Amino acid sequence: MDKPWRTEKDLAALLLARSRRRRTSIITPDTAVLIANALMHMGDKPTRDEIALMLCSSHCSTPCYACMARANIVAAAYGVRRD
Numbered sequence: 001m002d003k004p005w006r007t008e009k010d011l012a013a014l015l016l017a018r019s020r021r022r023r024t025s026i027i028t029p030d031t032a033v034l035i036a037n038a039l040m041h042m043g044d045k046p047t048r049d050e051i052a053l054m055l056c057s058s059h060c061s062t063p064c065y066a067c068m069a070r071a072n073i074v075a076a077a078y079g080v081r082r083d
């Protein structure tokens with residue numbers, strides 16, 4: 001049986017739509033692995049300040065303006081962990 005979604009975003013939209021209609025979703029073991037891995041790594045993202053310090057070539061102790069500006073670009077593209 002073909003899966004009813006092509007991308008991870010399709011899967012998320014499908015699950016959200018069923019949830020909004022209060023419908024149960026039944027997933028295959030392969031889809032369960034995909035979802036479990038995504039959930040397992042959800043908190044792995046760094047904070048924006050941590051990204052800034054990773055990018056800092058001056059080894060600042062607190063994020064400097066230039067590094068924070070670059071960190072904002074990375075954060076906007078990939079998301080960050082919010083503590």
Ligand SMILES: [Zn+2]
Pocket residue numbers: 055056057058059060063064065066067
């Ligand atoms: Zn810096």
